[in-house]
Amino acid sequence: MKLLVLNGPNLNMLGIREPEVYGSATYAQLCEQIRAHAAILGAQIEIYQSNHEGDLVDKIQAAYGSVDGIVINPAAYTHTSVALLDALKAVGIPAVEVHISDVSKREDFRQISFVRQYCERTIVGHGFAGYLEAMDYLMGAHNES
Numbered sequence: 001m002k003l004l005v006l007n008g009p010n011l012n013m014l015g016i017r018e019p020e021v022y023g024s025a026t027y028a029q030l031c032e033q034i035r036a037h038a039a040i041l042g043a044q045i046e047i048y049q050s051n052h053e054g055d056l057v058d059k060i061q062a063a064y065g066s067v068d069g070i071v072i073n074p075a076a077y078t079h080t081s082v083a084l085l086d087a088l089k090a091v092g093i094p095a096v097e098v099h100i101s102d103v104s105k106r107e108d109f110r111q112i113s114f115v116r117q118y119c120e121r122t123i124v125g126h127g128f129a130g131y132l133e134a135m136d137y138l139m140g141a142h143n144e145s
């Protein structure tokens, strides 16, 4: 079972960017938590972050045939990107959308998510734990099928 964790723009700035919204833990610490959890679950893991929409599209396309589940925090591209939605639809890999903050309680422009139409679950406002919950879900869904 291989999981791909994808992070969009500015998530590499965790720990620095708006700590009152995203907390003070760093992107490196997020990656450590994800890797440790993957080891517990017995999952292979790849973690990728990009500030560029096309890079994220390329990564989703490259996952076709080799990845069993995608955890995606598209960050600001959540609210703008039809391309990411289309890429997920194209590869057909089960996916869960994660947001560190509770986007449902934030600005109006954050209420739209294009990838949500495809994702099996959306987890918001659970901080870094949301990624681990998404991994649990994808592993469970895979084991049932």
Ligand code: DQA
Binding pocket: 009, 010, 011, 073, 074, 075, 076, 077, 078, 098, 099, 100, 101, 102, 103, 110
């Ligand atoms: C975010 C929420 C988005 O609205 C924002 O653009 C981000 C991070 C989150 O994880 O809470 O960059 O996806």
